[in-house]
């Protein structure tokens with residue numbers, strides 16, 4: 001069977017984590033996590049923003065497997081500040097290096113330059129990475145249901161909650177959504193991009209939104225470009241969005257963020 005990009009990422013990520021553990025034991029990472037900047041309320045910030053407008057998780061993203069280099073002029077702290085001035089609610093910072101040209105330090109730099117809560121955007125397979133996320137200052141972690149078992153997803157979620165963080169549970173189809181709903185987190189991210197094929201369609205949110213029950217908070221992720229896209233997704237119950245590429249391609253990130261959020265459809 002051919003390997004998907006997710007399989008490849010998982011393989012090198014497990015090696016990376018094993019090397020990290022050998023270099024720095026869990027006890028040291030836990031000590032760093034305990035000493036880190038206090039947790040900022042990620043989910044709560046989105047719930048509040050969605051009452052009167054849209055919640056925006058603005059992504060600090062230099063490159064991707066599907067698009068290659070997205071932004072040459074890339075300074076995480078400056079970009080994060082532009083997002084904040086433009087009205088974003090939260091940050092998402094890619095910390096994976098091989099596929100996204102991200103870095104762990106980008107998370108700390110971006111978050112500490114703003115007052116926004118931050119998501120560690122990475123591929124999580126081990127509670128060690130969750131403690132490390134907190135040590136870097138993260139307020140939320142990502143759990144990609146396409147890439148983990150139910151048991152591991154619950155273990156990662158428990159670890160995040162144990163550190164006082166939130167967990168964004170990401171799904172792309174009905175089966176993953178059903179599994180995600182067995183977890184406790186209210187944050188359900190529907191990724192419009194199929195991470196195995198890169199095919200991106202807003203139909204993913206349109207279809208899956210029917211099966212997101214009351215009490216869960218729907219976040220539409222990927223492939224969102226315009227205010228009309230956001231208004232469209234809002235008709236399906238998504239009042240928060242995770243957006244990277246379309247904002248990262250703008251010269252004036254602050255103005256582009258403001259424009260995107262300017263005219264929300266009423267809640």
Ligand SMILES: O=C(O)c1ccccc1NCC(=O)[C@H](O)[C@H](O)COP(=O)(O)O
Pocket residue numbers: 005059061064065066067191193195198221222223224242243244245246
């Ligand atoms: O973006 C990719 O090409 C990608 C490939 C494989 C795994 C994950 C990938 N992206 C992660 C994301 O989900 C997006 O960075 C995020 O939702 C923002 O999407 P966009 O606004 O389309 O940059």
